[in-house]
Amino acid sequence: MSELLEVAISRELLEKIREHGVETYPYECCGAMLGRDLGLSENVASDKKSHSVSREVHSLFPLVNRRDDSPRNRFSVTADDVRDAEKTARVQGLEVIGWYHSHPDHPARPSDYDRDHAWPWYSYVIVSVDTGVPQDMTSWRLKDDRSGFLEEKIAPIEVSARN
Amino acid sequence: MSVKVMIPTPLRAYAGKRDSAEFSAATVGEALSGLTSQFGELRKHLYTEDGKLRAFVNVYLNDEDIRYLAKENTPTKDGDTISIVPSIAGGSFAH
Numbered sequence: 001m002s003e004l005l006e007v008a009i010s011r012e013l014l015e016k017i018r019e020h021g022v023e024t025y026p027y028e029c030c031g032a033m034l035g036r037d038l039g040l041s042e043n044v045a046s047d048k049k050s051h052s053v054s055r056e057v058h059s060l061f062p063l064v065n066r067r068d069d070s071p072r073n074r075f076s077v078t079a080d081d082v083r084d085a086e087k088t089a090r091v092q093g094l095e096v097i098g099w100y101h102s103h104p105d106h107p108a109r110p111s112d113y114d115r116d117h118a119w120p121w122y123s124y125v126i127v128s129v130d131t132g133v134p135q136d137m138t139s140w141r142l143k144d145d146r147s148g149f150l151e152e153k154i155a156p157i158e159v160s161a162r163n
Numbered sequence: 164m165s166v167k168v169m170i171p172t173p174l175r176a177y178a179g180k181r182d183s184a185e186f187s188a189a190t191v192g193e194a195l196s197g198l199t200s201q202f203g204e205l206r207k208h209l210y211t212e213d214g215k216l217r218a219f220v221n222v223y224l225n226d227e228d229i230r231y232l233a234k235e236n237t238p239t240k241d242g243d244t245i246s247i248v249p250s251i252a253g254g255s256f257a258h
Contacts, residue, residue, distance in 0.1 A: 028254060028255070030251070067252075067254075070254075073254045073255045073256075074252070074253075074254035075251075075252065075253055075254055076250065076251070076252045077250060077251035077252070078250055079221040079228075079248040079249065079250050081251075082248055082249050082250065082251060083248060095172060096172065099251050101253055101254075103254075103255040104255070105255075106255035106256055110253070111253070111254060111255055111256045112256075113252075113253060113254050113255075113256075114253040114254065117218075117219050117251075117252040117253050118253065119171075119173040119174075119208065119219075119249050119251070120173050120174070120176070120177070120208055121172065121173035121174070121175075121176055122173050124253070144204070145207075146207055146208070
């Protein structure tokens with residue numbers, strides 16, 4: 001069975017990510033995605049190819065971009081911010097499953113800089129914001145050998161947002 | 164000295180899904196070396212090719228960032244906890 005990476009996010013939360021990117025434009029926005037990692041699951045009820053839905057995002061934890069020296073094309077989340085996100089996730093019975101950020105006036109594709117600084121396992125959602133208007137949104141996971149990213153399908157779902 | 168190393172979520176898949184591991188170590192560096200010796204796949208996510216801790220890898224001895232102590236030479240004592248906490252960074256192509 002081939003493995004399909006998917007992250008399920010409600011349309012409401014997808015819109016909140018876009019809104020955050022518009023709010024901070026022309027600077028990059030960033031935030032944590034809180035949810036659950038579901039592991040692998042197989043669709044045996046369908047005649048379609050088996051697939052996996054591996055995680056769900058249940059809420060967002062918007063953060064301040066700490067890169068105030070180059071916020072148009074860089075974002076940074078400090079260890080203290082990560083700890084705050086993890087604490088908030090625990091309170092909600094969730095865990096931090098990834099991070100989102102925007103690319104002002106650039107495609108929603110990870111850069112070499114993104115790759116150099118990425119952690120494995122996390123979902124990295126990127127939204128392109130072109131002249132203040134949100135465009136494509138994509139999600140990525142770092143390959144085990146750090147050579148690049150695997151694209152992860154964003155599956156919009158109707159889940160009640162927690163925030 | 165027996166110290167516990169807390170393994171952050173993004174690295175647990177490379178450590179047998181464990182959230183912590185204990186090692187006999189006299190320094191933080193020895194404990195991290197024990198960790199990467201036992202779980203070899205962790206090494207490239209924690210260290211650069213020239214053997215330095217990656218900038219976005221933050222290591223705490225109990226609640227203190229080792230950058231403000233003696234870095235990896237920081238001595239440890241029985242019962243200490245070493246935490247690995249990510250920083251997150253990225254950005255678009257142009258500079």
